[in-house]
Amino acid sequence: MDLERFPTAAATLQEYEDLEGQLADPDLHTDVARSRKVGRRFAELGRVVKAIREYEALADDLAAAGELADEDPGFAAEAKELGDQLTTAGERLAELLAPRDPHDSSDALVEIKSGEGGEESALFARDLFEMYQRHVEGRGWKVEVLDDQTTDLGGFKSITFAVKAPAAGDVMPYGLLKFEGGVHRVQRVPVTESQGRIHTSAAGVLVMPEVEDEDVAINDDDLRIDVYRSSGPGGQGVNTTDSAVRITHLPSGIVVSCQNERSQLQNKESAMRMLRARLTAAAEEQAAAAASDARKSQVRTVDRSERIRTYNFPENRIADHRIGFKAHNLDQVLSGELGPLLDALQAADLAERLGRAE
Missing domain, CATH: 1.20.58 (Methane Monooxygenase Hydroxylase; Chain G, domain 1)
Structure with missing residues (x-):
């Protein structure tokens, strides 16, 4: 035929x-x-x-x-x-x-950082992490925390974690989660608010494909590696030895750090995974700057400057501003039921890709 x-x-x-x-x-x-x-x-x-x-x-x-x-x-x-x-x-x-992102079949690294809103933003960053964790584990995928910095109330100043699929499937971690990259805004009464006023704060999400060693050439001479004592929880073995690792990629200025593992070697390996992913994302952003609007739209999900979604607690409402998606089931979404929202984002992406193929 x-x-x-x-x-x-x-x-x-x-x-x-x-x-x-x-x-x-x-x-x-x-x-x-x-x-x-x-x-x-x-x-x-x-x-x-x-x-x-x-x-x-x-x-x-x-x-x-x-x-x-x-x-x-x-x-x-x-x-x-x-x-x-x-x-x-x-x-x-x-x-x-239809044309697709070559990384769609990859595992993913996700970084969540608190933004405007202080402690409330850090608590919201934790909510986002737990939302993603529940959803991907419900799919049978695994979550591996590479690095986190916590606050006094248990929020996250930042957290970086890997999402890995045990086997290839129709949908893979990066292909699904890349739509989560951007600024997530929350409207609610913070636990630190004594007068019941609604505050608005935000957290940033960056989603990157996990890349193999051979896919990114990194010259050892371009790296500055510092070791220091871990500051987070983890017990005596973590907090009393110089096991934490900070790696600076001198040509790009990208800095990554990891302190969650007990050994310096393990922390270095995790930091290198983060560095490879960041270098890949940075290279693709630079390529997108000189590319067509269609190509930019594929990689814009790594741009945290774009507000993509609002979580309104008083109205139990979630709204995705890119596709006009609205639903009054915020409590269910935060418990990990992201399916309808992610399906809508996938459908919008497919329609765009089919349009480019015509």
Whole structure:
């Protein structure tokens, strides 16, 4: 069956066959990171290839039914049913082949920072972290806290955590959570407010794809590594040794730190994960600055200067300002029931990608 309607289908099939050959090579599996990367891409393309083959099979069946209907009108109903199925399969295939962010199949690193509002903002940052934690763990994904700085009331000045999927699936952590990047505004009566007045504060969220060592070239000479004593909770082993690590990437000025682990080596490894993700995000922001508006819209989710959502506690209302989404179930959303909101964001993104593909 001719796939002229889908100009990228042939390249997708070829890449799938190439990856299949790589996975059959025993040498690949001696490199765990590369093997995992190839395996994930193969699984991702497998869903697209299945849709291509289903479309081709339906098209062949429709052609055969059409020939039979020419000779016997009794086959007309069957031909019509196959035509409807082919239309549905074509729409699904168009969605799968639409341009997408190459990081969508990656795990994610998420950073939440308190902003305007002092202690109330830090408490809201904790609320956001717990909201994401509940949602992603409900999907069977894992949350790994890499670094956090707490306040006296238990809020977060900042927290950085990884979200990892145990296996490749239709939706992966970065592909889902990238829409959360931006400024989140909260309107409520803070616990520190004695007169019952509603305050407005905000927290910033940055979502980055987790990248492998080999995907980002980092020169050791470009790094300044400082060690210091951890200041947060964690027991005697954490707080009495110089196990915390701060890494400064001199060319870019990016600084990352980690103090949650007991050993200096573990903290350095976590800090390097954060640095690789930050360098990737920074490089893509720079590329976006010189790109088309369409490309900018794909990466704008890493820009914390953009207010994206309001959480109004008195009205139990949540509003996403990018897509006009509103719902009066804020309590459920904060308990991790983000599905309808994330589905709406995914649908808006798909519509935009399909528009670019036309």
